[in-house]
Amino acid sequence: MIVNHYRLRSSVRTYNLGGMGCSAGVIAVELARDLLQVHRGARALVVSTENLTQNWYLGAERSMLVGNALFRMGGSAVLMTNVPADVPRCRYRLAHVVRTHVGADDQAYDAIFEMEDVTGARGVKLSKNIMDVAGGALKRNLTELAPLVLPLREQARFFAHLGLHLWQQQRGWAWAWRGGARGASGTSDPHRRRGAGASRSTPSRPPRPLLPAGTPSASASGPSSTAAALGAAAASPPGPYVPDFHTAFEHFCFHTGGRPVIDVLEKALDLTTVDVEASRYALRVYGNTSSASVWYEMEFLEAAGRMRSGDRTWQLAFGSGFKCNSAVWVALRDVPPAPDVIREG
Incomplete structure (x- = not known):
């Protein structure tokens, strides 16, 4: 459609990445980067769209009706280049792309699945386990991304x-x-089973362990309570360490998969309300525009006058498969604000 509308020359190569889900925008950016590394002096146009017509569900299955209410039409276009003369006009440099695919797991594979219901109506089913699947994919994605972006002290x-x-x-x-x-x-000591006193070889009391903060001491609860407390402490180790991602990024653009998705990311990554403001804005004004959503959020950050030279932006998108993909952009210059672009829905 683009080639025909603009009458582009026949040497232009086109690629269709349909079926990649909401993370197709980041996948397309990676493909464009790989092509530009091979073809010097070239430009690549990445167009991300969400088209509801093909997967509009006309049945009555609740798990498949969610998509009708969640997704919205949307689109964006990004021009990438490796032409040296284009650098003064470029706004960003692509620093990293990290892709994670967990489709080998059956639960992840079925989390977002196109199928027919009992009446034969075709649609997309969203599993109740999708948040758990997304969390596992995000963890694997961060494991690979963190060493690339976090400073050595973190x-x-x-x-x-x-x-x-x-x-x-x-x-x-x-x-x-x-x-x-x-x-x-009191069950494995033979002297206790006979009702006799402890033998001389048995120590009067076990060595005092290092107790975590807040654990009752042995003198207050007795050895049995201490053993139970330590057993619970050993079975419940400290939670996973959450790095300070503010040391790696100034801006965050999370795929607008829904308000619960943004809430979970804000809490899990220990972010502020300002960090996820762009995601909430895009969801409130435009809805879930799928793969184009991360670019709606970048537009908001630019229009609000927050994008400065050297700022690093993390784009994170989830998609069917199940996939979790990240892209990191570095601003090459200040982007002038455009408050007229910001809408209120």
């Missing part, structure tokens, strides 16, 4: 937390085996 904190976690786990299980299972339970 990576050092991560490994320090990991080492402390492993040390606490080993200490907890070791004490639970020596003191709790063998001495405090």
